[in-house]
Amino acid sequence: MSASTAGHEPPHERTPGWEDVVVHRLRERASWPALTAAVLLYTLSSVRAYAKDRTGIDNAVVVRAAHTLLEGGSPYADKRFLYLPGAVFAALPQTPLPRRVLFYAVPPVTGALVALGVMLALRIFDVRADSRLAVAALVGTALFVPFQSLVFLGNWTAASVVALPAALLLARRGRWSGAGMVIGAAVALKPMLVPVLLLFVLARRWRALGWAVGLPAALSLAAAWAMPRPGLFFTRTLPFLLHGQDSYARPYDSAWPSVLPRLGVPHTLALVLAVAAGATVLSFARLRWRAGGEEALRLVECAALLMLAAFVVSRPAFLNYALVVVPSLAASVVERGAAARSVWFWMPLVPQVGGVPWPGLDTAQRHAFRDAVMYGGLAAVLALAARRRAGRRAGRSGAKEPGKGLVTLRNGDYSLCREVEPGATPE
Template sequence: MTAPDAVGRWLRGRAPWPLLVAALVVCALDVARVTESPRVGMDNAVVVRAAETLLDGGSPYADKRFLYLPGAVFAAVPQTAVAERVLFYAVPVGTALLVLVGVALALRIFEVRADSRLAVAVIAGLGVFLPFHGLVHLGNWTVVSVVAFPAALLLIRRGRWCAAAGVIGVAVALKPMLVPLLLLFVLARRRRALAVAVGVPAVVSSLSALAMPRPGLFFTRTLPFLLHGQDAYARPFDASWPAVLPRLGVPQPVAFGLAALAAGTVLLCARARWRAGGNAELRLVECASLLMLAAFLVSRPSFLHYMLVVLPSLVASVVVRGAAARSVWFWLALLPQFIGVHWPYVEGSRRHAFKDIVMITGVAGALCLHIWRGRTRGRVGARGREAGGVSGGAAGAVPGRVGGGVFGRSGDGAPGRGADGDSGGAAEVVPGRVGGGVFGRSGDGAPGRGADGDSGGAAEAVPVRAGDGASGVAGADALGREADGASDREAGGESGRAVEGGREGAGALDESPGGATDGAARETIDEVTVSGRVYSLRSDRDPPDRADRSELR
């Protein structure tokens, strides 16, 4: 976690409790408005009706509107014992509470308190945000993904990839919305976690299908209904490109081709964002959000409340300097969805899909534009370094700075990053400073990680050009494990300083398998070699039985 700037510190600050109460009241008032409608929780009612059909001995898929996997039927069985009048009030309240849980988890990814100023703003914003209003009104099971998405990212941030895969697998078993997140395990090369994420819904769905009559109707009735964009009742609410563009006069094949092209572009941006590194939490959230947004653009159906899966985590990332959520384009895409912002001709229930496609496309475009600009700035910075004779190696020893590692900064603002997201090489070296190890940064943004994912120590700062997978350190072996003569390139007799440090970094996000470590890396320097001379850094507190090596050799 990088140190926050002034904006981030202010947003993280604790909000006065009256403001927190006021925000909760705004959110509660929207839930109360929902209960004024006679059709509250109608999407949840479809799942409950499927469970009742199963208990009566019928097939849940006889109802063409039941679109979930078999596991959702058994998950809804407990609701069959609850009175309809109780469900009428319990479903919207429970849905709203689950969304707030998802918001709290999203804030925890960036270590933001649930009573912070940012949390208050998000909670109050939900009360006037149409996707939240629609989700609470429908009681749609998308709320499971609203909780599972940030929960999985929080587990990944802590290095628990398989646990995160289990959370995603359970969510997919109920509603297969988080399937695009499987690509995150592919990008991170986490095969075991990918197997868990695929295996959990496969096992749950298979066992559930065996326990119900005529499960084959899912393939012969439900899937064709989905692939054709449902029916005339639901189609006007679909905000995906293949559904909206034909309503504007674009031929259906052309609309699908454009949607596939847009989704492919977003996927490429997600891959570029993962490889670019930088702040580990920010990279994780933005990459995962891009994977989901790519699916929202091309898949049918794609409703406005789907955006609640990714928006809480993206909004929480605003505390990090350089986040895409700080772009004005990001917020402009959300503006039409706030209650009170009137759009002529598209305010009707059959036309608001035009507003929804602006939101989905606008948020995806804002993230992609941010990534493209970052890569462009990185290329410009790389050319400038090459022109100055810096990028080829160490340009000189400058006291107080270390290039290429955590203390160096490349053209795109990411620590130690070149234009292509890999290390730009060490440009400057401080005699006696530690490079790599605890303070080095690996190619995926994890502090103190080598190419093999383990923490590397550093005894000397040696001007080298980092290889693939390491930034400011040499490849898989930590900088400083070179021969003592490697530091002879540096002039001067300044003695090195003992550096002791270590913290649990973002090594859990290492792209290579086994890149996570459970403890914090810790390195202590006993001696340093400068211009062929060995200086001891042992303090007077060292055990007396150790040989005195403080003399100059």
């Protein structure tokens, strides 16, 4: 035995557990038959909306607003148009297309955007697009009721489904300004990702925050200047939103201020409970950020908590909003310590799988109760995971005797870490 190795045992290698074996298998390339079957199932689920008399209902609202602008009217004269001014101009390329073309085009285009968001979510954790996990993600998304709702409606939430994982991927690679630009562009179309601005605050990325705030502000001001009567947004559209829209949309709203009164809770108390719950979830988002850990996982779980806090409080919070956070959270299953590795993470999602009944809550008007359980359940699981992680970190920090630090002593190729008292000089 050489002198350099005498008295030193080889480092202990951790034996892979069953979870590590499963994750390794999920990361591997899937077979071509499996990939083909997943893509086919996903495509069929995207176009199942053709069985309905109408598709792209929500997209049609934005296109109608663009037609109104071309005719010299104000898009905000329509109370159903709830987007920022930039969305009107983004919809202009659709105005020359006949309704029949949009009927067939909107569902697959919406499905393609969601698929892109799923692939970007996988890339956050360095999972390849032809992996077994990608196959599982496509199949799971195809069976996910929020996805079926999104492609049927053609809702512009699809832009946020792409933007959030794209921004988190850029942030994970250290390109925070690029992440801010992506979030800003998405907010300019639909202000759904506004809660993610707090992620830049937690990370103290002020330049990125400037992009995320300044870009939609500039685009909205420019678009408002180019349209008649933009002030209707503040006098008509904003109050309509703050009051939870109207009796047509309210049954589909899963935010606490809408759901709790349907259970007999007074409106004022429901609002107080919602604000308290939202503030609690926000505090856990801050706790999750401070707990640290693997950067990709921290970004995804913290951003998800910020969005879920908004879904609890803000009105409206519809079923298809789940696609903004679920793909990235599901992809995090490959990371050790992820909340997605808990069976409790998947429990609120099971009732949202097509074909799984929930007696008494299967109608469209009662579906909001299932959605509230999903958002609240995900928020609770992520909050508890953040608390456990923070507790483990505090335990590791407190393991060292207070008042001592670590220094590294070197002698040739040999190094040793030892604790020293404050102010002491290492030998």
